Amino acid sequence: MEIKRIAKCGTFESNDIYVIVEPNSDGGVEINLESIVMKQFGEQIKKTIDETVKSFGIKSIKITAKDRGALDYTIKSRVETAIKRAL
Amino acid sequence: MYDVLIRRAEYEEFDDVKRLLADNDLTLEDAEYTAIAKLNEDIIGTCSFSGKIIKCFAVREDYKGEGLSLKLVTHIIDEMFERGIYEYFVFTKPENINIFKSMGFKIVHSAYKVCLLEGGKSDINKSIDEMFKKSGLGYEKKSALVMNCNPFTLGHRYIIEKASKESESVVVFIVKEDKSVFPFDIRYSLVKEGVSDLKNVKVISGGDYIISSATFPSYFIKQLDDRIDAYTNLDAHIFGKYIAPVFNIVKRYVGTEPFCKVTEKYNNALLKILPSYNVEVELVERIKNSGNIVSASFVRNLIKKGDFNSIRNFIPDVTFNYLVSEKAKGVIERIENEK
Structure with missing residues (x-):
């Protein structure tokens, strides 16, 4: 599947994550993450985002995410919805 | 808990917006879109943008610390997104830095009276x-x-x-x-x-x-x-x-x-x-x-x-x-x- 346009999902409320997805002209999966729990969970959040992207079979995407302590389920569904809006 | 409405300010509300800003030592200038937080008949918060710049942001003293800022700024960011603006900046007083940081904004430079932060996709x-x-x-x-x-x-x-x-x-x-x-x-x-x-x-x-x-x-x-x-x-x-x-x-x-x-x-x-x-x-x-x-x-x-x-x-x-x-x-x- 291919990301065709820019789209977003989520809010800046506590326990949520705000996700912007867009086509990546350089190719590949690029994740730019800001998180209030970067030190503890940064890698885990990136992994969850990456797995969600892969489950769509997407090879090229740029993701900007602002995390406010979202749980895995939230991250997964926000990323998924943003991707579906961008297809 | 409150019936706070966040929406675009209408023409006849601008006098109240200006008054609220004046109470916070701010003026309304060059704003292409102005949002307000309204509780009953009172305007208790406001935020605007022009191009890539988020500005004229104020919340009434007695409603601070209740998450209004977050709602106002989110409304502004959503509106900017609709118009194709994905990178944005905000100038604010150093005391507001944490409000914006909690929304994923990063400090570009902080000086004595004014601080510039960037948010969305922008990254200096x-x-x-x-x-x-x-x-x-x-x-x-x-x-x-x-x-x-x-x-x-x-x-x-x-x-x-x-x-x-x-x-x-x-x-x-x-x-x-x-x-x-x-x-x-x-x-x-x-x-x-x-x-x-x-x-x-x-x-x-x-x-x-x-x-x-x-x-x-x-x-x-x-x-x-x-x-x-x-x-x-x-x-x-x-x-x-x-x-x-x-x-x-x-x-x-x-x-x-x-x-x-x-x-x-x-x-x-x-x-x-x-x-x-x-x-x-x-x-x-x-x-x-x-x-x-x-x-x-x-x-x-x-x-x-x-x-x-x-x-x-x-x-x-x-x-x-x-x-x-x-x-x-x-x-x-x-x-x-x-x-």
Whole structure:
């Protein structure tokens, strides 16, 4: 599947994550993450985002995410919805 | 818990918005969209934006700390997103930094009275790296000039030529913000063509971080108040902290400013601040022609008067050829209609 346009999902409320997805002209999966729990969970959040992207079979995407302590389920569904809006 | 409504402000509500801002030492200026938080009949919060800039943000004292800021700013960011703005900036007082940080904003520079943060997709380090890569410049030591060139005059040519003779390599940043009579594309291409004989000079766009409405909102509003000190300092710090190291800029040339007080203050800020980032600043005396200082504002005055004979003494051929061409008609008309 291919990301065709820019789209977003989520809010800046506590326990949520705000996700912007867009086509990546350089190719590949690029994740730019800001998180209030970067030190503890940064890698885990990136992994969850990456797995969600892969489950769509997407090879090229740029993701900007602002995390406010979202749980895995939230991250997964926000990323998924943003991707579906961008297809 | 409250029935707070966040929505766009209507015309008859602007007086209340202004009052709320005034209570917070702010004024409503140049806002393209204004949102309010309304509880019953009271406006208890407001936030606006113009282009990429989030501004005029205030929450009534007795409603602070209840998450209203978050709702207001989210509304603004959503509205910007709808309009295709994914990178944004906010100027705010240092006491509001945490509100914006909690929304993923990052501090670009924090000074005594004013702090610039960026949010969404914007990332100063990345942008400057990309700007540098795209320029095709090498790692040699460089001199830099930042110019609006509204339009390109012999005065600009003189100072670029001087820098070219005295430096190994020169980079000229053309102010990108389109708030001048001559559009960016024209300003940029006239300079580029006008210095094409100087082989060690590269002309590039100044991007979002050099005298843009993000780094320096008052440059385009020529009024003098104490905010100007804050903004000139901010722009100088950003240049020294982020741009100079990536481009390896060791010197910046600036023209003396006899007329415009804002530019004069800006020059003083550069002189004061850039040396602390190991960037030398050289003030170059402006050249004169038949007793008149060659400046873009003087040239615009001549255009306004329709005095195309005198203009020849102040601008290079490339600018003159453009001015007498069909393409310049709209611009000239706008200058003639200026007050």
